[in-house]
């Protein structure tokens with residue numbers, strides 16, 4: 001009932017809208033599709049991922065296709081510049097399922113000829129065996145969950161693959177996909193700085209055009225939270241972790257990969273266009289269990305989210321066309337907070353003009369003036385004519401800085 005009411009309100013907003021500048025042929029949409037299943041649950045992972053004895057692929061692909069059509073019906077033929085299959089482990093999907101979803105995206109939206117189409121993959125041999133099929137389906141970028149090139153570390157992280165399989169998957173992906181990224185996790189228990197530097201050298205020698213390098217953090221309600229809480233392992237101290245972070249940026253820079261976001265490194269032009277849409281606070285549609293969206297309808301910006309439990313989500317889609325649990329207009333203040341939170345993660349910072357257009361207020365009016373001046377004086381933030389940028393020191397302190405900065 002609530003959803004029907006909100007849908008009417010949104011439909012009314014669409015009917016009344018005057019087109020803002022960013023919609024006059026420019027407003028693009030990033031499309032996210034969530035595959036919620038994994039072979040096993042990694043002990044550090046707090047993503048919406050689930051293990052099932054048998055993955056009900058046909059049912060979930062049908063539900064994703066139905067929810068995609070549902071969302072397209074109200075969005076219209078918006079230009080889609082990126083599609084991202086995330087998870088969970090989308091490389092557990094058959095290539096035919098990926099092909100069907102991409103065909104739907106091309107039919108329902110104005111899918112750009114040069115759209116970035118990414119699929120997250122794990123490097124087990126079964127999944128790597130599907131790479132050619134994904135390429136034929138239209139995937140042009142693969143993001144591989146390598147996590148480590150050390151077998152003992154992979155066992156600690158609960159991964160299903162070996163270091164040799166990770167190297168083989170990267171090698172194969174390089175032959176098949178125009179673009180390749182992989183993830184590593186560092187600051188593992190007892191890992192030393194020289195060990196991490198050696199692993200980085202391996203990674204950077206494998207010539208991916210993009211790397212995501214994450215520090216291990218203990219997330220609530222994970223197996224690691226329990227093990228860490230009872231003292232089964234300890235993480236490196238803060239100084240060691242900070243040294244690893246700094247060494248990461250330096251080594252990446254030596255190999256021509258710039259740090260364009262706190263944990264992401266790319267050759268010029270190889271940045272993840274899809275993830276940039278999140279960090280630049282642009283429109284994105286989230287399809288599938290637990291997926292979130294930010295969608296503009298005229299001057300309104302709507303937050304969407306879907307039910308997290310896969311089977312309940314699928315039941316809802318089968319009944320109503322959507323597993324939506326939230327459709328709420330975001331106030332200008334909340335937009336400003338979100339745009340600051342995302343944008344200051346980027347090395348490029350926040351473009352004032354885009355901020356004003358997306359948030360309905362100037363950046364200068366969205367922040368506490370005194371905190372801003374102090375952060376500028378302490379060199380945590382810097383201003384250019386067009387951007388507000390967090391410095392390297394500032395990016396390390398964003399968690400503390402942001403609640404103070406945003407009004």
Ligand code: SF4
Pocket residue numbers: 037038039040041042045046047049087088089122145
């Ligand atoms: S494979 Fe990825 S999504 Fe699945 S449990 Fe492991 S880290 Fe989480």
